Amino acid sequence: MDWSQIDLRTVGVLWNQALQNAGIAPPLLTVINWVVAAVVLLFVGLNMVIGLIWLERKIAARIQDRLGPNRVGPFGLLQTVADALKLLTKEDVTPTDADRITYNLAPALAVFHVLMTLAVIPFADGVIGADLNVGVLYIVAFGSVGSMAALMAGWASNNKYALVGGFRVVAQLLSYEIPLVFAMMIPVLAAGTMRMNGLAEAQGQFGGLGWYVWVMPCAFFIFLAATLAEGERAPFDLLEAESEIVAGFNIEYSGMKFAWFFLAFFLNSWVLSAIGTTLFLGGWQGPFVDRIPALGVVYFFAKTMVMFWVLAWIRATFPRLRIDQMMDFCWKFLVPLALVLLVGTAIILKLGLPSPFDGLALLVWNLALLIGGFWLLGKAQQRAVYASKRAFTPQLPRL
Amino acid sequence: MSLLFLVLALLTLVMAIGTVTARNLFHAALFLVGAFFGVATIYVLLEAEFLAVSQVIIYIGAIATLIVFAIMLSRSMMGREAGGYNRYWVAAAVGVAALWSLLALLLTTVSFPVVDQPVPADAIVQIGAGLIGPYLIPFEVVSVLLVVALMGAVMIARERHRQR
Numbered sequence: 001m002d003w004s005q006i007d008l009r010t011v012g013v014l015w016n017q018a019l020q021n022a023g024i025a026p027p028l029l030t031v032i033n034w035v036v037a038a039v040v041l042l043f044v045g046l047n048m049v050i051g052l053i054w055l056e057r058k059i060a061a062r063i064q065d066r067l068g069p070n071r072v073g074p075f076g077l078l079q080t081v082a083d084a085l086k087l088l089t090k091e092d093v094t095p096t097d098a099d100r101i102t103y104n105l106a107p108a109l110a111v112f113h114v115l116m117t118l119a120v121i122p123f124a125d126g127v128i129g130a131d132l133n134v135g136v137l138y139i140v141a142f143g144s145v146g147s148m149a150a151l152m153a154g155w156a157s158n159n160k161y162a163l164v165g166g167f168r169v170v171a172q173l174l175s176y177e178i179p180l181v182f183a184m185m186i187p188v189l190a191a192g193t194m195r196m197n198g199l200a201e202a203q204g205q206f207g208g209l210g211w212y213v214w215v216m217p218c219a220f221f222i223f224l225a226a227t228l229a230e231g232e233r234a235p236f237d238l239l240e241a242e243s244e245i246v247a248g249f250n251i252e253y254s255g256m257k258f259a260w261f262f263l264a265f266f267l268n269s270w271v272l273s274a275i276g277t278t279l280f281l282g283g284w285q286g287p288f289v290d291r292i293p294a295l296g297v298v299y300f301f302a303k304t305m306v307m308f309w310v311l312a313w314i315r316a317t318f319p320r321l322r323i324d325q326m327m328d329f330c331w332k333f334l335v336p337l338a339l340v341l342l343v344g345t346a347i348i349l350k351l352g353l354p355s356p357f358d359g360l361a362l363l364v365w366n367l368a369l370l371i372g373g374f375w376l377l378g379k380a381q382q383r384a385v386y387a388s389k390r391a392f393t394p395q396l397p398r399l
Numbered sequence: 400m401s402l403l404f405l406v407l408a409l410l411t412l413v414m415a416i417g418t419v420t421a422r423n424l425f426h427a428a429l430f431l432v433g434a435f436f437g438v439a440t441i442y443v444l445l446e447a448e449f450l451a452v453s454q455v456i457i458y459i460g461a462i463a464t465l466i467v468f469a470i471m472l473s474r475s476m477m478g479r480e481a482g483g484y485n486r487y488w489v490a491a492a493v494g495v496a497a498l499w500s501l502l503a504l505l506l507t508t509v510s511f512p513v514v515d516q517p518v519p520a521d522a523i524v525q526i527g528a529g530l531i532g533p534y535l536i537p538f539e540v541v542s543v544l545l546v547v548a549l550m551g552a553v554m555i556a557r558e559r560h561r562q563r
Contacts, residue, residue, distance in 0.1 A: 102429065133523055137452040144460025148432060151467055155425055163471065170468045177460070194523060 007293035008127040037129055041118045045267060050080045052266045052308070059309060060316035090255035098252065099156040106153035107253065107260035113145040114267045121274045122197040124284045124296035135196035136184050139275060140177065143230060146268070147173040153261070154249035165248030168323065172229055172236065175330045180226035182338035186219040186345050187212045187279045190362075200283030208289050211282035215359040216345070218366035218373075220280045222338050224310075227272045229330070232265060233311060235318040236326055273307035274300075281307065337373045341366070404444055411437025424470045432463045446518045449526060 015036075019029055054069065054077060061068025069076030094103060119129035120138050132138050147169050154166020188194050190212060191202035203211050213220045229236040250261045277283055281303045284296030321329070348361045414437055417430035435458040442451035519525060530538045 099423075099425070102425070132448055133521065134448045134452045137449070137456065141452045141455035141460065144456060144464065147464060148459065148467070151464065151471075152429065155467075155471055166471060167468075170464060174461075174464065 005293060008124050008297055009293070012127070038119075041129055042115060045115055045118050046263070048270065049263050049266050050084065052270055053080045053083075053262075055308070056266065056269075056312045056315075059312040063313060063316040084259065087256055087259040092255040092257065093252075095158055095252050097158040099158070102152050102156035103252075104257070106149050106156060107257045107264075109149035109152065110146065110264040111260050111267070113142045113149060114264050114271055116142045116145075117271050117275075120196050121271070122200050122278060122283055123300055125201070125289075125293060126197065127297070128197050131195050131197045133193070133195050136188055136194045136199075136279075140181055140184070143173075143177060143180075146264075149264075150249045153253070157249070157252035159252050162249050162251050165251070169249060171323070171327065172232075175327060176226045176229035176236070176334075179222050179330060179334040179338045180230055182335075182342050183219050183223035183226060184275075184279060186216055186342060189342075189345055189349055190216070196278050196283075200278050200285055203282040203285050204290070208282065208285040208287050211280065211285065213280040215362040216280070216366050217363075218337070218341055218370040219345075220276075221370060222334055222341070223276060223280065225329075225334060227276060228311065228314060229326070231269045231272050231311065233269060234315040235321045237315075237320060269311055270304065270308055273311060274304045276307050277303040333373065333377055337369060341369055344369070404441065407437055407440045407444065411441065424473075425467070428463065428467045428470055431466070432459055435459050435463060447522075449523055 016029070016033070019032065024032065057079075058068045058076070069079035072078040072082045094100065117139055120132055120135040122128040122131070150169040150173070151166050154162045154164075154169065157163075187199055191199045193199065193202070228234075250258060253261060277300065282299075283303075284300040286295060286299035289295045289299060344365050345362065348358065348365060351358075351361075353361060411434055414430050414433035418427050418434055421427040421430055435454060439451045439454040439459075442448075442454060
């Protein structure tokens with residue numbers, strides 16, 4: 001056996017052979033495999049969050065010239081474990097007038113929608129929970145379930161801050177879903193498939209470096225901005241703006257139920273990074289991955305962590321936007337930009353140019369839109385600043 | 400497979416009954432979401448993944464969210480006593496019974512032209528080609544209808560600065 005050819009898929013094949021040798025017939029075997037895959041995904045996904053929370057706190061601390069968690073365990077690594085234990089032992093308070101069933105269902109639904117998305121993420125070539133032919137749409141579908149969870153939490157808590165948080169959920173998540181879907185459709189157009197693994201496969205040119213981010217930076221920018229909003233992260237974290245609505249929709253939650261929202265938040269950030277990695281950064285593609293398949297997992301996790309690091313970086317440095325600024329940014333900038341980009345990309349791909357020129361045309365189109373869009377945005381901002389200055393300049397009486 | 404169908408269909412029906420019997424409007428809306436989700440799972444059983452995902456995106460992601468939003472904004476937001484019946488319930492029951500018998504009659508007597516073959520692997524490509532090819536006119540008509548509805552909503556909702 002050639003040891004360089006071993007990857008996660010080989011493990012799956014060996015596992016299947018072992019079960020078949022034990023005398024387990026195909027229908028039962030399929031069911032067992034589904035259960036095992038689901039358990040592994042859930043276990044890895046839920047436990048990864050402990051590391052992610054530590055990582056994000058450390059990154060934010062270093063960026064803001066602090067030390068971050070450094071008391072529990074080496075480098076503060078066990079801080080999140082201690083926090084989780086503390087949350088487990090905390091008193092679980094339910095408000096008197098809360099709607100009990102909805103109140104208890106909301107945190108479960110919040111985690112559920114993120115965990116369901118894990119099923120269509122290709123960790124390596126063929127290592128995917130379910131390679132649906134509607135993979136990208138499936139992600140969008142479960143994203144909308146997430147906004148439902150926040151709405152339920154906001155309403156059931158019977159608290160005005162929670163309710164305002166719930167309103168903001170609808171305004172923010174529904175609005176930013178539109179540019180997000182448009183940005184996700186652009187790699188789908190280029191790859192000609194909605195299967196997540198197919199999208200990663202399509203970025204394998206130039207020795208595994210033909211990632212879509214090189215030729216469609218504008219789409220990647222729209223995706224990143226919409227991701228920040230969908231992941232409820234700064235500068236778009238208006239759902240839980242502490243200085244405005246205390247903590248938003250999860251204000252009344254305490255103990256482990258709050259921990260579930262917290263978990264959903266961090267896991268959602270990681271899952272969105274993984275989706276961005278698959279759509280734009282080539283997923284498990286990379287140099288020499290065709291010769292040594294085991295590298296695929298390494299590339300995938302490395303790229304996802306870089307993307308997660310970028311999200312943490314933005315969260316640690318940007319101030320929060322006002323809600324009207326955020327809505328304006330979405331509806332007056334991102335949505336028109338995404339629409340024009342989508343139509344142009346479709347036309348360029350329909351022209352069917354030979355191999356290097358289609359990428360070049362896409363790149364030119366993306367850069368033109370990116371520069372033109374920001375130029376217009378700057379002009380509009382300049383005009384707004386001038387207008388506000390005129391409004392506040394004291395008018396001297398004419399003598 | 401049929402056992403799974405029975406369980407899912409039962410769940411969908413329970414959710415649908417909950418939608419019409421719940422006294423709290425918000426609960427009714429949440430039951431409606433459950434019913435939509437149940438229908439989506441039945442589509443998955445039929446290997447119509449595109450339909451299932453569209454069902455979740457459009458019905459849960461857009462329509463149900465807007466219904467919930469409207470309820471949260473309305474007067475009976477905190478009220479728990481919205482009645483389940485009004486004085487038209489007899490007429491409604493007769494109408495529903497008539498519709499149900501008509502549908503049952505249609506489904507049992509009309510023979511639909513169904514071909515017994517597996518679902519193609521690239522169903523999405525065929526759906527896309529169909530929307531742009533033979534079904535272009537209905538597709539465009541629906542698009543125009545949606546745009547008109549959108550513009551109407553904007554016209555109704557926008558503030559009229561000039562007239563005030």
